[in-house]
Amino acid sequence: MLGEYLARFGTGVAPAIVGLTGEQSQIDAAQLAAGVPLAEEMGQQHSSLLLLYGTDGEASVAFDAGNTSRDIAHDLAVVAGE
DSSP, rough: HHHHHGGGGGGGGGGOOOOOSSSSSHHHHHHHTTTTOOTTTTTBOOOEEEEOOTTTSEEEEEOOOOOOOEEEEEEEHHHHOO
């Protein structure tokens, strides 16, 4: 399923992306549970972290703009092997 979604980026038509939705209190609770900073200005300013969740449901790895695709691929392989 992820492969199909990612393949859409190569078609020249950007796929629609729907972010976290719900009541504001639910959105705030979900962000806090995920350990990311709360979005501000109605979501116009939000975290750009990429969180990697393990099989335990916890995000033990976070990537920011300083990480490369190689960094992400390496850590994904490590977490997937757990």
